[in-house]
Amino acid sequence: MATVDQSTEAQVRKDDREHVFHSWSAQGLINPLPVAGAEGCWFWDYEGNRYLDFASQLVNASIGHQHPKIVQAIKDQADRLCTIAPSLANDKRGELARLLAELAPGDLDMAFFTNGGAEANENAMRMARLHTGRNKIMVQYRSYHGATHGAIMATGDPRRWPSEPGQAGFVRFAGPYLYRSSFHATTPEEECARALAHVEEILQYEGPQTVAAIMVEPIVGTNGILVPPDGYLQELREISRKHGILLICDEVMAGFGRAGAWFASQIWDVEPDLITCAKGINSGYVPLGAVLISQKVADTFRERPYPGGLTYSGHPLACAAAVASIEAYKEEGIVEHAYAIGAEVLGPELHALMERHPSVGEVRGRGCFWTLELVKDRETREMLVPFNAAGEAAAPVARLQKAALERGLYLMTHWNVVMVCPPLNITREELDEGIAILDDALSVADEFCD
Numbered sequence: 001m002a003t004v005d006q007s008t009e010a011q012v013r014k015d016d017r018e019h020v021f022h023s024w025s026a027q028g029l030i031n032p033l034p035v036a037g038a039e040g041c042w043f044w045d046y047e048g049n050r051y052l053d054f055a056s057q058l059v060n061a062s063i064g065h066q067h068p069k070i071v072q073a074i075k076d077q078a079d080r081l082c083t084i085a086p087s088l089a090n091d092k093r094g095e096l097a098r099l100l101a102e103l104a105p106g107d108l109d110m111a112f113f114t115n116g117g118a119e120a121n122e123n124a125m126r127m128a129r130l131h132t133g134r135n136k137i138m139v140q141y142r143s144y145h146g147a148t149h150g151a152i153m154a155t156g157d158p159r160r161w162p163s164e165p166g167q168a169g170f171v172r173f174a175g176p177y178l179y180r181s182s183f184h185a186t187t188p189e190e191e192c193a194r195a196l197a198h199v200e201e202i203l204q205y206e207g208p209q210t211v212a213a214i215m216v217e218p219i220v221g222t223n224g225i226l227v228p229p230d231g232y233l234q235e236l237r238e239i240s241r242k243h244g245i246l247l248i249c250d251e252v253m254a255g256f257g258r259a260g261a262w263f264a265s266q267i268w269d270v271e272p273d274l275i276t277c278a279k280g281i282n283s284g285y286v287p288l289g290a291v292l293i294s295q296k297v298a299d300t301f302r303e304r305p306y307p308g309g310l311t312y313s314g315h316p317l318a319c320a321a322a323v324a325s326i327e328a329y330k331e332e333g334i335v336e337h338a339y340a341i342g343a344e345v346l347g348p349e350l351h352a353l354m355e356r357h358p359s360v361g362e363v364r365g366r367g368c369f370w371t372l373e374l375v376k377d378r379e380t381r382e383m384l385v386p387f388n389a390a391g392e393a394a395a396p397v398a399r400l401q402k403a404a405l406e407r408g409l410y411l412m413t414h415w416n417v418v419m420v421c422p423p424l425n426i427t428r429e430e431l432d433e434g435i436a437i438l439d440d441a442l443s444v445a446d447e448f449c450d
Contacts, residue, residue: 009034009046023147024159033405038065039164041423041430043410051405052434054422055412059221059253059369060279063325063421070285073324077317086113086313093314096322100292103262103326105215106271107295110307113314114289116147117252121215123308124274124291125150128213128246131300132308135168136206138199138214138245140175142223145215145250154215157223158388171211173202175220176228177372179362180381188229194237208243213274218264221339222414225364225371235266246273246297252289253369257329257424260339260367267366273297280424282325288318338424342367345428347437350420359384359445365401370420370443374400377450383416384448396448403444409437 012034022030036046041064042419044050047154056062077092082091097111112127125137139145143156154157154167162165173287174182176195183194199363203211220226230288240247249272254264258280261267265275274297278289312318329335342365350370352361361375366437397413404411412419422434 006449007297009036011047013396017102018146022218023079028071035384040066041426044398049408051408051410052422052430052437053410053418054078054438055410055436056283056368056423057417058261058279059258059412059421060284061426062256062258062280063283063315063328064425065324067283067285068326068329070282070321070324073263073320074285075378076316077320081316083312084316086309086311090314090316090319092316092319092323096314096326098317099323099326100290102147104275104292105269106264108272108275109295110293110298112291112293113310113319114291114310114316115287115312116146116289116396117250117276118148118290119310120252120276120278121145121151121154121250122148123368124276125213125215125304126246126308127156127274127291127293127300128248131297132212132214132244132246134210134245136171136211137169137210138202138206140220141172142175142177142214142220142226143217143250144222145217146252152382169207171202173199175216175226176232176427177224177226178229179364184264192229192232192235195232196239199236203230203239203243205230208245211243211245213246215248215250217254218270219259219366220417222412222417224414224417225369225419226269227366230268233265233270237270237272238334248272248274250276252276252278256334258367259369260335260342262335282318284324285321286315286318287312288315288322292431299417301340312353316365333423334424338367341349341424341426341431342426346420346432351432353427353442354434356439357442357446358449359442363437365420368422368424368426374416374418374445382450384445385416387415389415396445400441400444404437404441407437409434409441409442411438418444 020346035043040296042050100111103260145151145154150161150167153170156172165436176191177257178191185191185194219236237247249265255277273294274291282288350363354363359371361378362373364371376382376384384396401411401413
């Protein structure tokens with residue numbers, strides 16, 4: 001851990017509280033922790049307190065903090081060429097596009113670069129509408145696709161509500177979620193079949209000839225890390241193909257090894273028409289997102305201009321970081337490590353926590369992408385905090401999160417869900433330390449159980 005100057009902490013706090021406007025927050029009710037530095041799976045404050053990052057920040061620092069190969073790539077690129085217009089060719093931009101084409105399933109051989117995931121989703125939806133000549137986009141409830149104008153309207157959770165009415169053309173449907181089944185299913189097979197029948201029914205009501213795309217997170221992220229039953233994504237692909245509808249897989253959170261595969265859609269051998277990605281593409285070292293585009297969609301714009309662009313599309317510093325990140329993933333076996341960590345450590349250890357803590361109703365996940373769903377009562381499955389809880393109603397989970405932080409563990413929570421999403425290169429020893437702290441902190445949640 002690098003030496004830090006405690007005298008600057010007061011100035012950091014003062015500047016932040018007086019001048020920084022934070023996202024998703026009531027500005028007067030927050031007190032952000034000043035962070036002095038980070039390395040690997042850890043970050044620390046100005047008093048020297050260290051925190052194990054069990055959230056990879058916003059599930060984006062997938063290769064951990066300050067990876068030397070990526071830091072060096074950014075330095076080298078800055079020395080050579082900091083920026084260049086997207087209308088010009090650049091070596092790192094082209095190399096990254098080629099590497100992505102090699103990693104992606106099917107014939108997703110072209111990449112349109114953005115500044116992040118929301119813009120990737122915006123452009124994927126635009127491409128789908130222009131390619132098909134149709135307007136509607138089908139999206140799931142319990143989804144999040146970003147906070148820009150179109151992406152927030154595609155989102156299926158309450159973060160969308162304050163922006164309504166917004167962009168038109170979105171149709172929502174319920175995805176599979178056996179623990180709280182919308183279809184009264186009792187087995188994964190029932191949940192799969194009934195969820196797919198629901199999609200077909202919605203298409204019947206909406207008119208499949210009006211639908212440009214179905215956009216889904218292959219594994220739902222902040223809304224619960226919902227791993228679909230086997231067969232669901234494959235059949236959704238067939239339904240979309242049957243009706244001439246594009247399938248967009250939002251892999252902003254699940255992609256780049258998070259679920260133990262380069263892309264989560266590859267777990268089920270599904271080839272989408274478009275994949276959106278960001279976060280783990282370079283672990284957020286420099287802002288970057290991308291739309292990976294199939295040949296048939298790309299061909300739409302071979303003689304017809306694509307009406308979209310960004311000043312910083314394919315920024316050289318961001319692309320250099322992503323190239324170095326992909327190289328590090330391959331050299332260090334990070335995707336394989338993430339899969340093994342999930343199968344051999346996180347899965348068994350988190351299920352063991354469930355046995356010890358009545359507040360844990362279900363454990364879900366794969367790779368380094370897991371969640372504990374917290375309940376008041378396992379029999380009734382009543383959520384530990386209500387849907388869309390805030391303030392005092394959210395206190396049980398907020399207190400758990402605070403207890404973990406005080407013990408040196410940084411967690412990401414969303415209502416009654418605790419996400420366990422450490423960097424993909426975390427060690428067994430670090431996992432054991434984090435799980436022990438989580439075990440201790442869950443006793444806070446247990447106090448609220450009936």
